[in-house]
Amino acid sequence: AEESDLATADSQYAAVTVIRLLDLKRTRPEVFTRLMRLEDHNEKRKVEEEDLWDYHQQHIVTFLTEVCHLDNPKTEIEAVIGKMFTNCGDLELPASHGRGNGFYPTYANMNHSCRANTKTFKYPDQRLEVRAQVHIKKGSEISTQYVQSMKATYARRPVLRAKWYFDCACDRCCDPTECGSYLSALLCPSPSPSKPCAGLVLSCDPLSGSSDWSCQTCGALYSAEYVLTLVSEAAGRVDTPREEDDIIQHYERTIHHYSTTIHPSHYLIVGIKEKLAQFYGNFIPYKLADLPRPLKERKIQVCQDMLDTISRVDPGYTRTRGQMLAEMNKTKLVVANDDLKSGEKGMETINKKRWEKACLEKQFLHMYLAYYQSLF
Numbered sequence: 195a196e197e198s199d200l201a202t203a204d205s206q207y208a209a210v211t212v213i214r215l216l217d218l219k220r221t222r223p224e225v226f227t228r229l230m231r232l233e234d235h236n237e238k239r240k241v242e243e244e245d246l247w248d249y250h251q252q253h254i255v256t257f258l259t260e261v262c263h264l265d266n267p268k269t270e271i272e273a274v275i276g277k278m279f280t281n282c283g284d285l286e287l288p289a290s291h292g293r294g295n296g297f298y299p300t301y302a303n304m305n306h307s308c309r310a311n312t313k314t315f316k317y318p319d320q321r322l323e324v325r326a327q328v329h330i331k332k333g334s335e336i337s338t339q340y341v342q343s344m345k346a347t348y349a350r351r352p353v354l355r356a357k358w359y360f361d362c363a364c365d366r367c368c369d370p371t372e373c374g375s376y377l378s379a380l381l382c383p384s385p386s387p388s389k390p391c392a393g394l395v396l397s398c399d400p401l402s403g404s405s406d407w408s409c410q411t412c413g414a415l416y417s418a419e420y421v422l423t424l425v426s427e428a429a430g431r432v433d434t435p436r437e438e439d440d441i442i443q444h445y446e447r448t449i450h451h452y453s454t455t456i457h458p459s460h461y462l463i464v465g466i467k468e469k470l471a472q473f474y475g476n477f478i479p480y481k482l483a484d485l486p487r488p489l490k491e492r493k494i495q496v497c498q499d500m501l502d503t504i505s506r507v508d509p510g511y512t513r514t515r516g517q518m519l520a521e522m523n524k525t526k527l528v529v530a531n532d533d534l535k536s537g538e539k540g541m542e543t544i545n546k547k548r549w550e551k552a553c554l555e556k557q558f559l560h561m562y563l564a565y566y567q568s569l570f
Contacts, residue, residue, distance in 0.1 A: 208253040209262075211282070211295050215274050216258075216266055228299045234276025235359040242359075250275050280358060285320055298322050306358070307337035308350055308366040309373060309507055314338055327510025343508040346378035346461045347400050348421075363401060366507065370396035375506035377464065379457035380421065382409035390454050428452055428462050442473050442480060464503050467496040468514065471521050482528055490529050497522035516563050523559050526552045 218226035240247050255271050258264045264271070281302040282295040301314070301322050311330050315323045330336060340358060341350050347367050354362050366373050380395035393411025407416040431451070435444035445466045449458075456463060474493035475482035482490070500518045508515075530549040538545070 205249075205253040208250070209257055211278060212254055212271065212274055213258070215278060215297060216264070216271065219266075225299055228303075229277055229281075229297065230273065232277045232281045232302055233359075234273050235280055236272055236276040238359050239276055239279075242356075283322075286316060296320055301338070304336060304338045306340045306354065306360075306362065307335075307364045308339065308341075308343065308347075308362060309364065309509070310337045310339035310343075311509075312336055312338055313510070313512070327508075344377065344461055344464060344503070347372060347397070348378060348403060349461070351401075352403070361401070367400060370398075370400050373506045375503050376457045376459040377461040377503065377507065379460060380407065380416070380424065381453075381455055381457055382412060382414055383455050384409065384412055384414045392454065394457065424455060425462065428456060432462060432466065442470065445470055445473075458499070459503055464500065467499050468518075471496045471500055471518060475521070475525060482525065487529070487532070490525055493525045494522055494529070497525070519559055520563070523552065523556050527556060 215226075215229060218229065250272075254275060255268055258266070258271055259268060278295060278297070282297050283301070285294040285296045287294055301324065304312075304324070311326060311328050311334075312324050313327050315325065317323065324336075324338065326336075341353050351362050351367060354360060370378075372378060376394070378397065378400075382391040382393040382395050384391045391409060391412045391414070393409040393414075395407050395409050395414075395416060397405050397407050399405035404418050406418065407421055408414065409416075428448075431448055432445075435441060436447075439447060449463055449466060452463070471493060474480055474489060474496070475485060480489070485493070497518045501515065501522070504512060504515050504518070527549075530545070530552040533541070533545040534549045536545070
């Protein structure tokens with residue numbers, strides 16, 4: 195068939211991947227057997243994705259049985275479609291090649307955890323490689339992660355439910371503090387005689403989207419609607435800077451605005467800090483050599499905040515960890531060098547030791563990055 199608009203999905207190609215998977219029954223029966231052992235969640239798909247189900251019935255099932263006259267039973271075709279959508283991964287193809295799915299038999303059997311002990315890497319030829327992020331004890335489950343680690347529980351679980359049809363109940367999802375990261379935590383604005391309470395506000399039941407939230411200090415309760423409204427408002431504010439502010443001023447103003455209602459480690463605030471860590475020192479008029487001392491210290495602070503959070507929910511080496519370590523170290527070197535050159539009386543020995551420490555950290559950082567970049 196001729197197709198002139200390569201940017202639009204065409205229903206006549208909907209059955210291609212399904213045909214290839216069905217053909218495994220003939221060409222690689224052992225792989226087809228592994229495919230058929232996976233979940234298809236078709237009963238849930240019929241109810242929760244009725245439009246998509248009807249589309250597949252028309253453009254795949256009916257097409258293959260009535261037009262192509264395949265011998266495969268209708269139930270087998272439906273099962274393969276469900277298993278494809280639930281277990282196959284997206285291929286990273288050039289823009290002119292459209293979209294594609296790949297079936298990875300071993301990887302498809304790995305369970306998800308919101309604090310996974312592996313990282314998955316995809317090579318240009320579409321091969322996957324799963325590598326341990328931390329030491330995995332013998333007999334422990336090897337887990338992977340389907341969604342971004344730096345999102346709150348109430349943001350991750352609906353995605354997992356919608357895409358993979360399960361309600362995650364991993365250790366992190368069950369913990370209101372999210373392994374001590376506080377990526378979903380708020381602050382209590384309830385007034386006291388002199389100032390807001392500022393206690394931690396955590397979900398009473400992280401596995402329930404409608405659960406109330408409670409202050410761990412004063413016991414005040416907040417509805418799920420309050421939490422959703424506050425977070426939605428904050429997300430909107432992040433994306434709408436004032437005309438008179440540059441991007442750094444906007445981000446710092448946003449952090450300050452929510453400093454009494456949203457925890458400093460909340461995933462929205464942490465996302466802002468990650469950007470600040472990269473903007474400070476790297477863009478005019480905030481080049482590192484021109485930054486005043488307080489902004490250099492601020493850059494170090496947001497880098498450290500990011501590293502603290504990453505270590506809680508994404509242990510082991512990650513690209514973001516490497517970036518934050520590099521940004522923090524180069525700033526520490528500049529600060530230590532400034533102090534050493536200042537010649538402040540009585541501080542010569544201390545400043546020299548700070549400089550030597552920063553240089554030593556740089557050497558270790560280069561070895562650390564070189565080692566992990568050779569692996570990853």
